[in-house]
Amino acid sequence: MxxxxxxxxxxxxxxxxxxxxxxxxxxxxxxxxxxxxxxxxxxxxxxxxxxxxxxxxxxxxxxxxxxxxxxxxxxxxxxxxxxxxxxxxxxxxxxxxxxxxxxxxxxxxxxxxxxxxxxxxxxxxxxxxxxxxxxxxxxxxxxxxxxxxxxxxxxxxxxxxxxxxxxxxxxxxxxxxxxxxxxxxxxxxxxxxxxxxxxxxxxxxxxxxxxxxxxxxxxxxxxxxxxxxxxxxxAPPLLRLADALGWDPAPLTVRAARPFARLVVRDDGSAREPAAPLECPREAAHDDPRLVARSVSVRYGTLEAVRSVSTDLSSGEVVALMGRNGSGKSSLLWALQGSGRRDGGHVQVDGSDPADVGPRRARDLVALVPQDVTDLFFCETVDDECRAADHDAAVPDGTTRALLASMVGGVDGGTHPRDLSEGQRLALALAVVLAVPARVLLLDEPTRGLDYAAKATLVDTLRTIAREGTAVVVATHDVELAADLADRVVLMAQGEIVADGPAREMLTASTGFAPQVAKVFAPSPWFRVSDVLGSTAL
The missing domain is CATH 3.40.50.300 (P-loop containing nucleotide triphosphate hydrolases)
Incomplete structure (x- = not known):
């Protein structure tokens, strides 16, 4: 054909x-x-x-x-x-x-x-x-x-x-x-x-x-x-497990992987029942409030996209904001950022509402990487965008470019940002935004177009930022990213928060939002490849 x-x-x-x-x-x-x-x-x-x-x-x-x-x-x-x-x-x-x-x-x-x-x-x-x-x-x-x-x-x-x-x-x-x-x-x-x-x-x-x-x-x-x-x-999670644990033939579906999951095989071919892993220390509670939102509402005509949402974000916390398409995740992020529509409620970041301060101060309080990242570009070449980001962030020349290279290699600096692939454009936008420190960082579907290696780099980058005190919220449909990255998962439906809890608890209890490892090893608390490979059973 x-x-x-x-x-x-x-x-x-x-x-x-x-x-x-x-x-x-x-x-x-x-x-x-x-x-x-x-x-x-x-x-x-x-x-x-x-x-x-x-x-x-x-x-x-x-x-x-x-x-x-x-x-x-x-x-x-x-x-x-x-x-x-x-x-x-x-x-x-x-x-x-x-x-x-x-x-x-x-x-x-x-x-x-x-x-x-x-x-x-x-x-x-x-x-x-x-x-x-x-x-x-x-x-x-x-x-x-x-x-x-x-x-x-x-x-x-x-x-x-x-x-x-x-x-x-x-x-x-x-x-x-x-x-x-x-x-x-x-x-x-x-x-x-x-x-x-x-x-x-x-x-x-x-x-x-x-x-x-x-x-x-x-x-x-x-x-x-x-x-x-x-x-x-x-290689997706099941193939990575197959490589590490010697599963043959390599399973492509959760159903095909379950027989292998009953026993975790050692290098010598012997086996034992998998042991439950220790809880991840990143899931410990954070006590330093960074952002406080109360009764936030967003309406578009008769459509109530966000319905009186209240939530807190703590210093160093990474939150995955999840939910079906149209549940209100993007509208909530823009309302928290300050430049988007907000028809009710208030937001406080370090004592200030991002909607009530000047653009520069608002940028220092809350940074947002939108779904359509082309809105962030204003230069003619990739190198110019990186230099402008370095200047705005007052960081050494080459900082943004190095961050871009760590996520996606081989990007020609003379290319216009709009001529990049979707994944390369997204990586450039992430590099530009991450170059300027903010108290709260919001990302709307940041892994579209990124391969597994680039996503792993993104996870490491966001964890580093969180360790430095920034509160990070990632609106995502990528359950594997949520498993690897998030301390906490907030689930939205019809403009409301319907569930909020530790990532492990939320993702292993969900059917629709469970990662592959959680489905394969249920009812074990494992939900990441690293949980399995780091188990005491190996």
């Missing part, structure tokens, strides 16, 4: 993204594209749609064909009946203002009859779970809801190939499962060919028929998940 024949791509700056790649993507299958941040996954996907080479800086050689059509010779608009493409940030592809009109737009451009158009829109609304949002403005939706709209918009055109760039990155665990179930149904019932890139492999690995792995050296390897990913930085 999709053939890469000796394909290479060299950027204008001389960087080799793909190097003499030859591979085939089978028709009617779900193919997972895996690899580190900046390894070329998005570029490979864009080649299927023809965005590369037609809208890409660089020189492409070789041939990519989709159902016999060359994407080098046929422009993307002429492939629209064959390939549907959803980018990492769905909002960048919207052309209308409301959900229903966005779903209908591609059909209007192709002259589909009104009766057929109405039927397809209704089917798609049900398929992707948007029926209740059909009249909502796109700008009022959460990023996860926007992602559903973007997928639905390409499905109404009835393509044969669906290309998805991190489709679950902004979705809560339950929503991600629903979207993946939809994708599998499209593959199994309609014979659609799906090519999907993702960093949170624990969510999607079990659903894939095959894997393309990009190690970052320009090559592309094809095969099974276990053979390609074991021992790499892209």
């Amino acid at each position: 999709i053939v890469f024949d000796d394909v290479s791509l060299v950027h204008d700056d001389g960087r080799v993204v793909l190097d003499h790649v030859s591979t085939t993507i089978v028709q009617g299958q779900l193919t997972l594209v895996a690899g580190g941040t900046g390894s070329g996954k998005s570029t490979l996907l864009a080649m299927v749609d023809g965005l590369v080479p037609h809208f890409s800086p660089g020189v492409m050689t070789g041939e990519v064909t989709v159902d016999g059509r060359s994407t080098r010779l046929v422009r993307p608009r002429d492939l629209a009946d064959l390939v549907g493409y959803v980018a990492q940030n769905p909002a960048h592809g919207f052309v209308t203002s409301e959900v229903e009109s966005e779903l209908a737009f591609s059909m209007e451009q192709r002259g589909v009859s009104p009766a057929a158009m109405r039927r397809r829109v209704e089917e798609t609304l049900d398929l992707v779970g948007l029926a209740d949002l059909r009249e909502r403005p796109l700008r009022s939706l959460s990023l996860g809801q926007q992602q559903r709209v973007a997928i639905g918009a390409v499905l109404t055109a009835a393509p044969q190939v669906l290309v998805l760039d991190e489709p679950t990155s902004a979705l809560d665990p339950v929503g991600a499962e629903e979207v993946l179930a939809i994708v599998r149904r499209l593959v199994e019932d309609l014979g659609l060919t799906v090519v999907l890139a993702e960093h949170r492999l624990e969510r999607v690995l079990h659903a894939a028929d095959g894997v393309l792995y990009l190690p970052g050296d320009g090559s592309v390897r094809s095969g099974g998940a276990a053979e390609l990913l074991r021992g790499t930085s892209s």
